[in-house]
Amino acid sequence: MLYMIATGLLCGALLGFVMQRGRFCLTGGFRDMYLAKDHRMFYALLIAIAVQSIGVYALIQFGVFEFSAGGFSWLATIIGSFIFGIGIVLAGGCATGTWYRAGEGLLGSWIALFGYMFMSAVMKTGFLAPVDQSMKSVQTSSNSIAETTGINVWFWVAIFTAIVLWIVVRELKKPKVAIPALKPKRTGLSHLLFEKRWHPFFTAVLVGLIALLAWPLSAGTGRVFGLGITTPSANILQFSVTGDMQYINWGVFLVLGIFLGSFIAAKGSKEFRFRMPDVKTGISSFIGGNLMGFGASLAGGCSIGNGLVMTAMMTWQGWISLLFIILGTWTASYFVFVRPRTKKKTVVSDTAVTA
Incomplete structure (x- = not known):
């Protein structure tokens, strides 16, 4: 148990710290591919996948552990991933992003996180479990x-x-956009950890290495898998309600570690502060969180479990899930960001003509 707690918290804290400081947000990355034609965060995800894939299959090659991809629930993966993609736009962050944004004091992420945990638990052991299994x-x-x-x-x-x-x-090789450099207020390690702007590709390498580290640490507790967010998040709520120790596993301490690591990073960089959302944002966050929980449970993973881990394992589930998460994100982005802007322009244009 001590090994489980220590290694789970350590791995999670490293991930939370790196993602918070590197602003490794897959929701924003997928959204920006559509809205701003900016692919940098998507490319960063690909780097993290490659780093993890090489490392994990090397460990498997050396007999550290065995991995079986199992069967492919293609219908559940497609539908669940698309719904998850819609949910992360409404929630303002993916599963991991919601955990680390909650660690920054963003109360809207707390609301989304509760909806995510609740619906994940309902899908796994609640009244929607038969739908999930079917x-x-x-x-x-x-x-x-x-x-x-x-x-x-x-x-x-x-x-x-x-x-x-x-x-x-x-x-x-592309020309760099000149960004005015602010005078550093810190020096040495403190500047590098809490002040210096991290390049997305550097952050991606660190995320890939942490994702790789998760495999042997988790396997040491009998859980042969890498990073996972959905099931552990559901397990926290299930344990809180039932008190059943079967829900306590390495993954639970991983997600708690993400929160802890993000909190440390936010406090160290002076970015932590409690921020209360308005009513509209709060409702959107809760609905988005529930869609995330439903979609990720149905798809067998979120943007991390499927989009980072199962892709690295070269599975159909991982790559098809990633595709439909992106399509879901783009669909929601159109209705949330593009269409309202277009309608507003149309109204303004019509008013000008009438005048």
Whole structure:
């Protein structure tokens, strides 16, 4: 138990600290791909996937642990991922982003987090569990891309890594936009940790390494998986209600660690403060959190569990889930950001013509 608590909190705290300081927000990244044609955060995600994929399959190769991708519940993954993508726009952050934003004192994220935990628990052990199980029963026998194609997994890892390296080199060669440098108020390690602006690609490498670290640490407790947010979040609420120790596992301490690490980073960089949302934002956060919980549970993972971990394991579930999370994010972004702006312009134009 002590090992579980210590390693779970440590891994989570590292992830929360890095994501908060590096502003590693996948919701904003997916949204910006559509609204601003800015792909940097998406490219950063690809870097984290590549780092983790190489490391995890090296550990598997050396016999540290075994991994089986299992079957692929394609219907549940597609529908759940699309709904999750809509939810993260309404909630203002994905599953992990909601945890680390809550650590910054953003009360809207607390509201979204409660909705996320509640609906995840309802889907796993509540009255919607039969719906979840029924949809997941529609599946193919193999989830592994390597098994389906009959091509060694290292081929896919190598091809993917080569593509990511090409993207990184191309991006780093682009002319840099000059940003006025503020005079540092700190020096040495304190400046690097709490003040200096982190490059998204540097943050991505750290996230990938932490995602890699999660595998052997988690496997040491009998949980052979990497980072995971949805089930542990549901487990916290389930334990709080029932007191059943079966819900306490390594993942629970991981997500609590994310909150702790983000809090430390926010306090150290003087970014922590309690911020109360207005009523409209609060309602949107709660609805978004519930959609996140429903979608992530149905899809078998969130933007981290599927979008970062299962993609690194070269599974159909991971890559198809990532695609539909992005499509869901773009759909919600259109109705939340683009359409209201277009209608407003139309009203202004009509008023001008009438005048």
